[in-house]
Amino acid sequence: MPFPTPGQADPAPFSRGREADTDEPAILKIVIAGGFGVGKTTLVRAVSEIEPLTTEEYLTQASAPTDKLHGVEAKDTTTVAFDFGRFSLDMPLPLELFLFGTPGQDRFVDLWYDLSHGAIGAVVLADTRRLEASFTAVSFFERIGLPFIVAVNQFDGAHRYLEADIRDALDLPAVIPVVFCDARVTTSVAGVLLTLIDQALSQPSTRPAHSTLQDA
Template identity: 55%
Template sequence: MGSEHSDVAPLPAAFKILVAGGFGVGKTTLVDTISEIAPLLTEEYLTDESVGVDDVSGVEGKNTTTVALDFGRITISAELVLYLFGTPGQQRFAFVWDELAHGAIGAVVLADTRRLEDAFGSIDYFEQRGMPFVVAVNCFDGAKVYQPDEVEQALNLDPHVPVRLCDARRRDSVKEILVALLEHVMSAPQPA
């Protein structure tokens, strides 16, 4: 009676990654681009009530915003699955971050050089919690391109924090960012 189920494949290891950054930086686009499933998006239209609350300078064409989270999944191999959780970008939704961060192994901080100061809140959040992160500079059409070392200096990052240029609309570019994050997480000192 105690038959063995040797033909049952083991479940893959699943890891949670946050995608954070300022309003309009491309977090939803990044999750949507890489997810192998139809992502869960909590996008709502900007309304007249958000005028004066949401700073749309530099992203005037933006007409929606994430109000809770974006969720996607990518299978790296039979042994490894990543779950991506995109955070809301506005300060008024910051209360959601602690719940989303619970159990995450690391984060991607998406930055826009046209509004680089918007990345500071995310960087501070992960630094204060000791969570490994990479900075991914989303290269928007028509925006000046800066080198990673210039961004590192402008954001006053520790030299061990990887900074990469990316295009959140391109799957191969997002893959490179996730690989950089996983390498960074694996090389980070483990708590004693």
């Protein structure tokens, strides 16, 4: 099954019964986005049923001016293209989720357009110690009209904020769900993905069909 294109997302695969002559799952593409070091690669690893494809490279002195390590000083690698994993859900209609994790730095935003093409929605992962790192991702998905949710990755030792505080800080409308998760735990991540699927059904993409999202 081809991926639905933003603006043409078809909710029918969720609602119609499985055809009698096939047990093939519906394939859905989901983007995992957010700022540098918020846990996107960890999230994909936590649920992927295959060995994830990652494009991590070691941080160097050359990236020091742009890759701010405040709050993630122990981090020594970064995604430079995308992460890819696959996760299956056994629902009334079985689903196979293709997860594409974006690089977090703002300088890779042009790549986000390509990774978002054909996705039903996005998870914006956030770290409350550096919430500003996810501002760009929130604005990006608002601008291209792709349904998204915000998932707060609760790092050990980080202050626990109320949902209302997160919503105010990110200036999120009431229709955007905010959930809390541990990106290391499979069941926690699965709950995030289910919330995103529900959001994609209730808030379909507002983007018109285009051959490229960068026309926006």
